[in-house]
Structure formats: structure tokens, C-alpha cells
Amino acid sequence: MIDGFLALYIFMLAAFTGYEIISRVPVILHTPLMSGSNFVHGIVLVGAMVALGHAQTPLETAIGFLGVLLGAGNAAGGYVVTERMLEMFKSSKKAEGK
Amino acid sequence: MIDGFLALYIFMLAAFTGYEIISRVPVILHTPLMSGSNFVHGIVLVGAMVALGHAQTPLETAIGFLGVLLGAGNAAGGYVVTERMLEMFKSSKKAEGK
Amino acid sequence: MMAAFLPTLVKASYFLAALLFILGLKRMSSPRTARGGIVWAGAGMLVATLATFFLPGMHNLPLIAAAIALGTLAAWISGKRVAMTAMPQMVALYNGMGGGSAAAIGAGELLKFGAGEAASTTQLVLGVVGALIGAVSFSGSLIAFAKLQGWMDRRFVFAGQRFVNALVFLAALAAGAALVAGRLEVGVVIAFFALALAFGVMMTLPIGGADMPVVISMYNAFTGLAVAFEGFVLQNEAMIIAGMVVGAAGTLLTQLMAKAMNRSLANVLFGNFGAARGEAQAITGAQKPVEAADAAVMMAYAERVAIVPGYGMAVAQAQHKIWEFARLLIERGVKVRFAIHPVAGRMPGHMNVLLAEAGVPYDLIADMDDINPEFPATDVALVIGANDVVNPVAKTDPTSPIYGMPILDVASAKNVIVIKRGKGTGFAGIENALFYADNTRMLYGDGQAAAAELVAALKALDGGH
């Protein structure tokens, strides 16, 4: 069981981690990175699966179904779009690596 | 209660945080920063206080006393030394800030 | 509730997923490793999703599989098909879906708590806050999508708008407070979500389309937070961590994006930037037109040419024609480089993406800091559809809205040729002194057509082969 304080610690550490990771990103990567982090919160799919998996009433089932549908869309769409964008930077690889 | 997995998450996040914070430090700050992080693990004092506070046998008490003594030395010594070292960089403040 | 049933293997998969997400984001934030990053994160997502099927006590497995298949298929196909230039609105769309999913989780949990399932106060509070943020992100992102897609061209502004928005927001908060206070009735839940969704719409309506990348980034951070909070309700560490990392990273990214445009976030959200403003500063002189044939000759006999693309090139889809023209110049021995301003176009990296699409090799592309010192030695700077990013006013006029933004210093090139359709202003809506400078010639016309004329003129020079 994660209680309030433990959650606070995890929130704080995750926030520092996210902040520090991004703090040096060059401008041309802003859009792909926005898209990439958009993909990452697609993990909401997992939570929606649990919600639907434990749904009992028809209303809960409907809401759960919607949640999984949307969550899957977030994850799949986020992946494709990010991948396509970063693909564009392929030719930049050598030049940027200098 | 922090179980094994929760600890793993916290370890991971704290490690990322520590790593990312240091990853841009200039060479002349290496020694002060080593000293500063040395001070930070002086928090072991708190644990030693708890150990001594709950000691029952004389052996436990002796070990606890040693722990608190050493922990306090870590914290106090770490602070003084770091503070003195960083004090030396005072005159650098303006020049480095450019 | 969930944590207790998680078998170790599923827990381990979640941990692995969280680790891969962080490592993936880390790679994505450096140009050298960016491409691998999304693959790492993708592997994490796959592992976590598969593992979830093996949670004990899960019902509705076929339904879950069906929903996943449906959502994945629709998003995958749309994401593959869409044009490169439509990427920002697709990100908005998928981000909105994530926010909606978090809100749905929140709704489901609130209903369960209403039906008597036990919950700590922290879970209740975070569940409500997460649902609120998720719902706002959902409806707000959809409006952002519609605007960028061109479905909603107007900005909806009316007197007292901020006041009405604030009221709706307070009403949503009040409904949320009622839920936290234990009034977990279906009616209150519905009112709460209706208000939250309405606020997302109303908050986004008055914002101009060109500001959308920043707003989308903000909603991205919102969704991250919503996921983290609902993750706490479900006691799911992977959601908590991934959500919070995105929440923090997205917040910083939003600020960086706003800063790159020389704006503050508050200004983007409430500034009504791009609306009709006071009269433009008067600029003396006249724009001096030039014919495509003359412009082509000038560049054909130049030693160095710098091509400066902007939003207009994207609108005209002129990147292929321009690259054809540049290739012809290079064949003639002219040194050609593309000069990219960090916020040229309407999203960061916009020009890089277009030029890469057209096949321009990366070593011909220079960014601002590299090329600015070279303009004085450049014979011709060819500006195509760029305006604000080459406006010298950013350096000279402190009252200008773009004052302080670093610009591409084309004015110091020996000659400047500007391709645009007419006297239209750019994103900032201000006059550009460059177009009136002595060494500037205007080549009027749609970007693609003008580039085609240049190509034709150059080929004619070579004897029409």
C-alpha cells in the first residue's frame, strides 16, 4: 500500500527525474519529445485495462471500455507519430553527433 | 511499509535524480561537490538516533552510541568542510556567472 | 486494492516498463540517440500491457482485447497516413485520448467508491483531481486538434470571457469538493465531468491556432499528471512514475517552447496574441519587386547563397521545388546552405522535418548560431515564406512583440530575395523592415509557383536542357 507520504516521495523523485532529463534538449527536438512523452503517458492503458477487468455494472463496463479504447489510441498513436518524426532526423544523425 | 518493489522504484528514481543532477558539474567543483554529497549522507545520524533510542541491551546501547557519535561527526564535519571550500569560491561568483 | 494481488512477475514487468520509459525519454532528448529512445519506451509499453492480462481476478478479457485492438488500429492507421505537417494536431488528438482515458478511470473509481468500495481520503482527493485534469486535457486537446486541422478557424473571443471561464472552473471545483466530501452520487459525478469538459473547451477556444504547439505541450503535461494521480488511486507504480515524469518533463518543455517563441506561458494562454492590434509602426521606403528570371540569374552567378525557409514554405509545400532549385545551383558550383531558425514555421523543428522529407542532406542545413556570422559573406539570401524570423525589428524596436527574439541576420547579406504572396504579415502580425531595405527584392507569388519559375529560369539559362 502506497500511503500519502510515500506517494509524495515518489512524486517528488519522478518530477526531478523528468525535469532533469529534459533540461538540456535542443529546440529542434521539442516537437518529437513532446510526442514521445505523450506516448509514455499511454501507460494509462494499463490502468484502464484493470478498471475494465474489474467492472461489474454495465455503466462501469461501458466507461472501462471507453477508457481502454482511448488509452490504446494514446499509446499506439503516440508511438507511430513519434517514430515517424524521429525517423526524419535520421540523416541528421551523423551531422548532429559531431 | 515499503516493500521490495516499492524500494526498487525509489532506488531507481533517486539514482536517476542523483545522476542527472551531477552530470553537468564543472571540474573545479568536483572536490566541493564530493564534500557536499558526503555531508548529505550524514542523514545516517537520524537512523543511528533511532537505533540508540530503541536500544535495550548494553551492547546495543554501545553500538548505538557509536553510531550516533560517528553520524554526528559525518554531518557536522561534512558541513564545515564544504562550507569552507565553497566560501573560497566566493570571489569567483561574478566571473563564473557570466 | 490492486497492489495486493499483483504477482511478482507482473510487478517486475511494470518496473521494467517504468525504467524503459525513463531511459527512452533520456535518449529522445539528445539528437544522437533520439531514434532509439522511442523503441525503448515502446518495448516498455508492450511488456506492461501484456503483463496486465495476467493479473489475477481480471474479467472481460475479450472485451479488453477488442477495445485495445480497436483503439490501436484506428490510431495506428491515422498516425501512419497523416501528412508530416499535420503531426502537431495528431499529437493533440492522441494526448486528448490519454486524458480521456485517465478521466474514465477516475469516473469508474468514483462510481465504485459511491457503491461502497473503501478508499482513503488521499485516494479520493487524487482521484477527483486526476479526473478533473484528465477531462480538461481531453476536451481542450480536441479543440486544439480541430483548430490545427482547420476545422475551426476563428478564435472565439467575447467580453468577460475570462470571468465566465473562471466561473465554470470554480463550479467544477465545487462539484469535485462535493465528491470528496462523500456525495458520490451519479448526478454529482455527471455534473463534475460536464463542467470539467466544458472548461477544457472554453479555455482553449480563445487561443490562436499558431499558439497551439505550446498549448498542446501543456495539455500533454496535464495528461501526465492525471495519469499519475489515477495511478495512485489504482496503486499502480508504473502509472504513477511514468505520469509524473511526463508531468514534470512536459511542464518544462512547455516553458522551453514558449521561451523559444519569446513568449511567456501566461501570454500564450491569456494574451490573445495574434488578434488585431494597434497600427503597425510606419516604415518608410517601398518594396522593390523582381522578376523570377532576374532573381535566378543573380543566384546562378553568385558564389554563396543561403536559403531561409519559413512558415510560407510549409503552406505552399514548396520544399521539393526549392530543393530542386538548390541542386541546380550546386551543379553550377554555387555554395548553397539552408538557414534554419529554431521557431521558423509553426512547431519546433518544422523546417527540419520538411527539408528532410524533401531529401535535403543534413550537412547543407545550418542552424542560426552557425550561419549568422556568415551572412555578410553571402551574396544572395533567398527568403521563402519566412517573415518574423528575419525581422530586424526584433533587434531595434523595444515596443515590438517580437523584441528580443534572436533572428536570422539576413539583412547583412549582400542581396536579399524574398518570396511571398503579397504584403501579408507573419504570425506576429507586424510589418517587416527587411522587405523595404535597399538590398532587398520581392519575388511575389505562391511559394511553390515562385520556386518552379526559378527552376525554369535557371534551366533556360543552361540552354533549356
Added chain:
Amino acid sequence: MMAAFLPTLVKASYFLAALLFILGLKRMSSPRTARGGIVWAGAGMLVATLATFFLPGMHNLPLIAAAIALGTLAAWISGKRVAMTAMPQMVALYNGMGGGSAAAIGAGELLKFGAGEAASTTQLVLGVVGALIGAVSFSGSLIAFAKLQGWMDRRFVFAGQRFVNALVFLAALAAGAALVAGRLEVGVVIAFFALALAFGVMMTLPIGGADMPVVISMYNAFTGLAVAFEGFVLQNEAMIIAGMVVGAAGTLLTQLMAKAMNRSLANVLFGNFGAARGEAQAITGAQKPVEAADAAVMMAYAERVAIVPGYGMAVAQAQHKIWEFARLLIERGVKVRFAIHPVAGRMPGHMNVLLAEAGVPYDLIADMDDINPEFPATDVALVIGANDVVNPVAKTDPTSPIYGMPILDVASAKNVIVIKRGKGTGFAGIENALFYADNTRMLYGDGQAAAAELVAALKALDGGH
């Protein structure tokens, strides 16, 4: 066991402390904010320590207060008194104390578990591992302290040393495994700690004194880990997080320090660097001595002088005299700058600290990247007690141990004057081609004495005032 009793206010204090530690370290890693950083972290420590007194169920409060007073007083006074140049060994000492404290916590908990207190396997394992690491860090740091303090000049090396060390380490591991397996008897506990302490000593003995800063940094990371693991045993989040942050930060810092010296960590630990090696590469030519008076005249009439200090200046404590000399030159209108190599001396920042102590203003101090391009326009480079950091062999001889290390390019100055006592080599133990160059003159003598002679000669020039 502990977490359940923690009242909210104490928990909040611990959270605040963890937050302040991270923010403090963040500030310490940037020169502009470094000084504030330690104050923030200090505030966190104070809050956490005070809060701990208010934990319910705590006995022995006077004893705790006494131990804190004693430890604080001793460390505070020694830390205030010690000379600036002795800082690295003081860090080693205090770090060792922290490792010892973690080991003591581990010992206490193991005894309690042996007396029947309940513990999860994870707690038992992490408790043992933490105690092992803490004990190694304790004894290892004390040896490092003794070496740097000059109490143990020799490096203790014997045949088969690594094998014996590995045996001791395996024995310690075996004792730890026995503890984890449930044999929590006092005898096993004692054997375990004795072996761990012995390993720390033996591992540190063969390492040369000049490598100590890197080794101390490594033990610093060790102590961090030990604190994190014992924090898990006590279920204390502040210890877990602070310890882990230091563990990771310290590991990276250790690598960065080794890299700055152009070494790998493995090479530092096992490389026996600085031991007698094969014959030095023969260098043709002879060292050409110069008198202090002549050297002073050369610099008095120069336009630009660069002063390059090294370890020898620290040994001779010559910084005050050199600064006096530099001031005299400046009064005569000579442009004087101090050129600092990042690893000059025996700890990063060593020269900066010494010069700051002598009162040299910061704008006269240039780091390597800034000053290297200026040497060709420099009339005299005055090298005082530096050797490896100005050795051109680092650029020319791939077999040299310092090959690849960036150096201060003094050889390209018009004239070079080198102050050192004789033909002694530097840290790397190799010959220096610079000393034999045509434009180099050697001013033999102890650094402080030579600087005093320069000062006197300069004053005589001005008419002895």
C-alpha cells in the same frame, strides 16, 4: 517497524529534508549557486535531526544528545582548524564516520533480528549488504585519511595481493550469507564485521596517495549506498533517498574525476599507477638553468606573463609569494594571468582554492580552454611546481601514461621559466620534454624561496624600495 509510529509532523520534516538535500546538491553543482547549496542541505539536516527527538517511543534521549554533542563538537573544531590543503583527507575522515555509522546501525539491527525481532528477507539482505559496504567504506576511508595526512607514506604492495584481497572479500561475503541464512549469532556478526573492515584496509593499502581523491569519492558513493540500504531496514524514506542520491551522484563524480585525470577507475584501484615503471623515454638536450635576477628582468620588461601553478606550489605553500610577485609585475604594467589546469595539484580545484586563499582576484585566473590560444602571444610563461599538466608528451607520445590528457600549451609561449627543486618527476613519474626545450630556462629551488628571490630581484630593479 519504525514507519508505523512516525507521527505526521516528523514524516513531513523528513520529506522536507530529502527535498532540501536534492535542491542543495543541485545548487552545489553550478558555480553560481554553489554556496547557497550547502546552506539548504544544512537546513534539511537540522530539521530532520530535531524532528527525530520527537519520535514516540525513543529512550536514551540524554545519551543521544551527548553523543551528538560530542561528535559534532569534535568534527566541527577539526573541520574549522584544518588547513585548506588538508581538505581531501578531512572529507575522507568524515565520510568514513558516516560509513561506520551505517555499519553500526546494521550491526544493531542484526543483533535485534538475532534476538527474535521480525524482519523480511529483503530487510535482512539489504541490512547485511549495507553493513558490509559501510564497514568497507569506514576502514578504507580511514586508511585514505592516514595516507593523505602523511602518516603512511609507503604503498603496501606484495605478490599475490589481489588474490589475498579477493579471498578476504569472499570470506566476508560468506559470513554475510550465513547471517542472511538465519545464523544471526553474535560470533558470526563479529566475524562478518572483522572481515569487512579488513577488506577495506587491504583494498586501500596498495593505492598511491595521489590517487586518493578518486578513491575517497568512491567511498563516498559507498557510504551513500550503505545509508540507503540501512534506511530501508529502518523504513526511513529520508535515509533511503538521500543515500541513494549520493550513491548515484558519487558514482558519477568518481568517474568524472578519474576521467579528468585521464585514468579509468579500474586503473586507479588496481593499476599500481605511480609505481616504478620501465625506463623513461630518453629526451635529448640539456636543462638550461637561469638565475632569479635574470628571470625577474625578463618578466619585468615583458608585455604578457602567464603564471602556471602546479602541485609544487602547494607543497611549497608559495601562493602568497607568487601573488606578491605578480602584483609587482602588474604595477609595472605587465599583463599577468594565472593559467589553471583542471587537474593541477592533487584534487580538482586545488589551485583555485590556493590562489583564492592568497587573495588573487578571480578575473586574473583563466582556465585551460581560455588561455591555451593565448600562449603564442605570451612573452613569458612562468611554471611553478607544475609538471605533468604542461608535459607536451601528452600530445606526442602514444605510449605515455598521460597520452591524451589535454595540457596547458606553455611550450608555445615565447619564453618559459620553470621553478622546481631539481630533476624530480611529477605524479605520473615521467620525463618532461618541456624542460629541455630551447626556449625554456630552469629556475631551481623550493617554490617559496624562488618566488621570494624573484620578488627581491624585482624590488632591486625598482631601486630597492
